[in-house]
Amino acid sequence: MxxxxxxxxxxxxxxxxxxxxxxxxxxxxxxxxxxxxxxxxxxxxxxxxxxxxxxxxxxxxxxxxxxxxxxxxxxxxIVYVENYLSSEGFIGYKMKEHALGMQLITNNNIFFEFVPFDDKNFDAEGNIKPDAQALLVNEVEYGKDYAILLNTNAGSWRYLIGDTIRFLNVDKCEVLITGRTKHFLSLVGEHLSVENMNCAIEEANNHFNISIPEYTVTGFPYNNYFAHKWYIATDDTVGSDELIMFIDSKLKQINDDYATERTSALTDIFIEILPEEKFLKFMELRGKLGSQNKFPRVMKGNMLENWDKFLATGKI
Structure with missing residues (x-):
């Protein structure tokens, strides 16, 4: 159907x-x-x-x-098992229930290359640069973030799948998905990743005993400096001021760059709490309602314009 x-x-x-x-x-x-x-x-x-x-x-x-x-x-x-698959191929899966990462499948018709996810290889919008450095699996380092290039026997050639991963065990090729190449915020060097955001949201869920099934974040110039705004989906009762202060505090703890910029150029953090139905309706209007579609964790460009219009008018 x-x-x-x-x-x-x-x-x-x-x-x-x-x-x-x-x-x-x-x-x-x-x-x-x-x-x-x-x-x-x-x-x-x-x-x-x-x-x-x-x-x-x-x-x-x-x-x-x-x-x-x-x-x-x-x-x-119940038992939770994470896997990593895409239209281009089956990329990895957890070998054991409580494993920290997933093991890449390196013997099933996918040849991997790994591009260090940094300012040398990607621009501010998350686009890969023409002269980006690509490493083979024996050249990667523990704890660093990489974007994946896929080569497959179905004809994909150096395809940038859009995910960023981090190696937790280089010898066993165990990785953790840390975000998306275009889903990060670094207006002034705060280098805020989806992984950072997910950690803060998980902590907030536990601290306030609430459920936040969806969220998105945007960054923008504000009073000659810069600001972030969080849009949080929850049908539970929670104070917006308390929630954003908690999220901001957690991000400062887990991201040194973010903590530094919060004392200088990143002056303000805002929040808007919305019912979950708002997020689902936005996806429906975009024709993206379904199991293969995910709500973007960071809003930029045309997507942000459509989101702002939707919140103001209910249309896109």
């Missing part, structure tokens, strides 16, 4: 007929599906419908911001 709403409704209607043992998909859409099932059948958690549900295989985005709200839908613990 091409229509995502039709697909979800059909799943909900047949939910009681199925003995679901595992679910595979992007966290946001799987969570939405389970919420709809729980609401439809007036149960306390998804295990009252699917008692044998025991494994969730996820990928595409970091699971950190979703985990707390996801677990509220469960009646018992």
């Amino acid at each position: 091409k229509d995502w709403n039709e697909k979800l409704n059909e799943i909900v209607e047949h939910a009681r007929e199925w003995d679901i043992g595992y679910i595979v998909g992007v966290p946001a859409w799987c969570q939405m599906c389970m919420e709809m099932v729980i609401e439809k059948y007036k149960v306390n958690n998804i295990h009252e419908i699917w008692p044998n549900f025991g494994i969730f295989v996820h990928g595409g985005v970091s699971f950190q911001p979703y985990k707390k709200s996801f677990e509220k839908l469960l009646g018992k613990p």
